[in-house]
Amino acid sequence: MGLEIATDLAHRGAKVIIACPFEDEGISARKQIVQETKNENVVFKLLDLGSLKSVRQFAADILKTEDRLDVLINNAGVGVPGDFLTPDGMNFVMQVNYFGGFLLTLLLLPLLxxxxxxxxxxxxxxxxxxxxKIGRVDIDNLNKINYWYRLQIYGNSKLCLIMFGNELSKRLEGSNVVVNNVDPGAVGTRIHYSGNKVHGFILKYMFNFLFKTTWQGAQTALHVALDKKAGEVSGGFYQNCEVSRAVERAYCDKTAKILWEESVRLVQLTEDEVEQCFKSL
Incomplete structure (x- = not known):
């Protein structure tokens, strides 16, 4: 879906920065987008959300080289490739799907x-x-390995994203930045390959046939990124290009605040850094 979203934005003449942890894949994606759209203003930069160092390097580079950032689309994610800790001491799926994006978003806030x-x-x-909907925010056990079913970890990471979006929208109230969650629906992407390649191949094409293709899955994100009325909404949850509602426990303010504080601690942001994140450049 990230490729579909980036290609659409490039077609519209936008400068597009695509971030990817694999150099070959990133270079190939840029080449494909440029060939299809004739827009040369497409940039590939390395970003590994499973590494706090990589996230900080990427964010510092963007703040140094870019004059503006109109839209930040946190689309990257992994399925259930394994249950192990990263060098930063976090569950791999949780770090890539949630904690890495949490840190990246806050570091880029000044430019936004x-x-x-x-x-x-x-x-x-x-x-x-x-x-x-199957996710749980169990602060003491979020990053444990050999504790959750793998699919549960994925669900946990996605619930955390929604709670982060809700909490961040409150902290950005009165600013000129909005934040919204997007549920693309059941989409046939390569994320299904993460568990087992054979099963993933079958699932990908089943989802394409029965539910949504990657192009269809990308439409809600594009709507939220481009629609005028969507630009007036913050703290929203979108499905099928419309404001919808997440599972009820996603709106618990108390849990969201606890999750925020724990996330700040785990991604190693100091109080001074958090304060700086909320200041404009």
Whole structure:
């Protein structure tokens, strides 16, 4: 879906920065987008959400080289490739799907705040999943390995994203930045390959046939990124290009605040850094 979203935005003449942890894949994606859209203003940068160091390096590079950031689309994610800890001490799926995006979003906030205007606010999109409905926010056990079923970890990460989006929208109230969650629905992407390649191949084509293709799955994110009325919504949950509602426990303010504080601690942000994140450049 990320490729579909980036290609559509490039077709519209936007400068598009695609982030990927694999150099060959990123270079290939850029080449494909440029060939299809004739837009040369497409940039590939390395970003490994499973590494706090990589996230900080990427964010620092963007803040140094870019004058503006109109839309941040946190679309990257992994399925259930394994149950292990990263060098940063977090569950791999949780770090890639949630903690890495949490840190990246906060570090890029100053540029988003600089860019946003009352008449055209800058936008943050968080790609969640229908599987957030099985998610649980168990602070003491979020990053444990050999504790959860693998699919449960994925659901946990997507529920955390929604709660992060809700909490961040409150903290950005009165600013010219909006943040919304996007559920693309059941989509036939390569994320299904993460568990077993044979089963993943079958699932991918089943989902394409029975539910949504990647192009169809990308439409809600594009709507939230581009639609004028969507730019006036913050703290929303979108499905099928419409405001919808997540599972009820996603709206628990108390849990969201606890999750925020734990996330800040785990991604190793100091109090001063958090304060700086909410200041415009």
């Amino acid at each position: 705040k600089k860019t946003g205007k009352p008449e055209e606010k800058s936008r943050i999109l968080l790609t969640t999943s229908i599987l957030h």
